[in-house]
Amino acid sequence: MSAATDPWPLRAPRLLGATALSIGSQVGGLVVLLARIVARLFPPRLDRAELLRNLHKMGVRSLPIVSVTALFVGAIMVIQAAPLVTRFNAREIVGWGAGFATLREVGPLLIALMFSGRVGANNTAELGTMVVTSQIDALRALAIDPIGYLVLPRVLSMVVMLFFLTIIGDVVAIGGAMVAGKVLLDVDPRSFLNSLFLLLDQWDLMTGLIKSVIFGAMIALTSCHFGLSVTGGAPGVGRAVNASVVAAASGIFILDYFSSFLLG
Amino acid sequence: MSIRFENVRKAFGSKVVLEDVGFEVGSGECFFIIGASGVGKSVLIKHLIGLLRPDGGSIYLDGEEVSRLTEKEFFSVRKKCAMVFQNSTLFDSMTCAENVALPLRKHKRLGAKAALKEALERLDTVHMREFANAYPPELGDGMQKRVAIARALTLDPRYVLFDEPTTSLDPVSARRVDQMIRELCDEVGVTSIVVSHDLRSIFGIADRICMLYKGHVRMLGTPEDFQTTDDPVVQQFINGRAEGPMEV
Ligand SMILES: Nc1ncnc2c1ncn2[C@@H]1O[C@H](COP(=O)(O)OP(=O)(O)O)[C@@H](O)[C@H]1O
Ligand SMILES: [Mg+2]
Numbered sequence: 001m002s003a004a005t006d007p008w009p010l011r012a013p014r015l016l017g018a019t020a021l022s023i024g025s026q027v028g029g030l031v032v033l034l035a036r037i038v039a040r041l042f043p044p045r046l047d048r049a050e051l052l053r054n055l056h057k058m059g060v061r062s063l064p065i066v067s068v069t070a071l072f073v074g075a076i077m078v079i080q081a082a083p084l085v086t087r088f089n090a091r092e093i094v095g096w097g098a099g100f101a102t103l104r105e106v107g108p109l110l111i112a113l114m115f116s117g118r119v120g121a122n123n124t125a126e127l128g129t130m131v132v133t134s135q136i137d138a139l140r141a142l143a144i145d146p147i148g149y150l151v152l153p154r155v156l157s158m159v160v161m162l163f164f165l166t167i168i169g170d171v172v173a174i175g176g177a178m179v180a181g182k183v184l185l186d187v188d189p190r191s192f193l194n195s196l197f198l199l200l201d202q203w204d205l206m207t208g209l210i211k212s213v214i215f216g217a218m219i220a221l222t223s224c225h226f227g228l229s230v231t232g233g234a235p236g237v238g239r240a241v242n243a244s245v246v247a248a249a250s251g252i253f254i255l256d257y258f259s260s261f262l263l264g
Numbered sequence: 265m266s267i268r269f270e271n272v273r274k275a276f277g278s279k280v281v282l283e284d285v286g287f288e289v290g291s292g293e294c295f296f297i298i299g300a301s302g303v304g305k306s307v308l309i310k311h312l313i314g315l316l317r318p319d320g321g322s323i324y325l326d327g328e329e330v331s332r333l334t335e336k337e338f339f340s341v342r343k344k345c346a347m348v349f350q351n352s353t354l355f356d357s358m359t360c361a362e363n364v365a366l367p368l369r370k371h372k373r374l375g376a377k378a379a380l381k382e383a384l385e386r387l388d389t390v391h392m393r394e395f396a397n398a399y400p401p402e403l404g405d406g407m408q409k410r411v412a413i414a415r416a417l418t419l420d421p422r423y424v425l426f427d428e429p430t431t432s433l434d435p436v437s438a439r440r441v442d443q444m445i446r447e448l449c450d451e452v453g454v455t456s457i458v459v460s461h462d463l464r465s466i467f468g469i470a471d472r473i474c475m476l477y478k479g480h481v482r483m484l485g486t487p488e489d490f491q492t493t494d495d496p497v498v499q500q501f502i503n504g505r506a507e508g509p510m511e512v
Pocket of ligand 1: 299300301302304306308
């Protein structure tokens, strides 16, 4: 009996079951891909040209969008804090407040989501197109392993570049917060930085950076997995990009919850 | 016998493409596979280098059964058995020269410069040197195909699978490719399997021909056998008639 002819009380559980199965099989695919990538790391045989190309494309060309996002993230933090700050007259700890939220949570999270939308989606589309135009089969036919040659440099590039973009983004966001603090709350930049450096400890920064590595790995893995498993021509590539971005975002939020919890 | 297919069977889901295919190709032979579009010619030759796995039967290359190899074990098979795909499969993000240089860098351990230099020489043999720095999407189908042929031959393979090498080429380029395939067999001793619809190629350079029809080998023989056969299906195909007993 097909789903369409089921009496309605049966449809919901069937749909639920099918969805659970498909999520399960995608997660299984991710784990298999992860294992295959890790196996290629010993010994690491990286294609330098491919690595450099991806580092540039994924990292350097993401700088503008990440900077703009970060600038506004910092400013938004201050806007949201403004009512509390005025009410409790807590101007001297604005720097700490903005820094705490940005470095630990909001910065890595939003930068990762922007990175996923730009770099992850692009990566899925590129790999997917290579699948449907047989370029992946052509690599195999040339006795070149697509995981080692294509996927490994991409995964490394994404993890490394998201890490550095997060550092840059953190700095820009603090700058944005400082400017917004001066303009909206008339907080002196010197006192802003004072409270930031005095009250914030290294661990706050580390937490955010560890998260950025986890998010980078998540984006890399999902975007490669969905790209490589494309079927069905150009529409298939479209579907894969869609699924990849949704899966990466869901994965980022889930991992953020657990890492926030564990990293304290 | 250097290549042997035995009772090969392949289905995609419920769609049986190859039901029971078997033939042998001799060393240094220029062996053609013909048949209507969608009959499974491309599917068949992809089995030889492990891009597809058979559902049943066995495939031998150089006396080694390749149909049971793992993906990793297939790598050494692919170094001696190259394939030129039906559609251009050049890497879009690289120039033509970089495409040809890639297998040289990876397998001959050449540095980037030396690989590019040899790539230019390889491109010269297919008359594509002046397009060395062009990206494949900027080129026409025929030109891409010639670069793909140069790329496939970089590792000096002993076996080459050509999937419709002259389709979408102009007549002059097509005859040049024919000539190149023939020379590879005669002078270098390469064994080639050529999938083709091009009657001029088929009757120009083939040693033997195999016609696939409905998942089976319909006829196997020399070009003369094919020209003199009574089989109405084969006759219809090689004479290119619209009317006849052939079901597509
Ligand atoms: N990866 C695949 N998945 C499903 N069906 C396929 C696949 N590859 C080929 N086919 C089907 O197999 C049949 C034979 O294809 P092909 O070998 O490309 O034909 P041709 O003889 O024109 O080269 C076609 O009907 C095609 O739809
Ligand atoms: Mg074909």
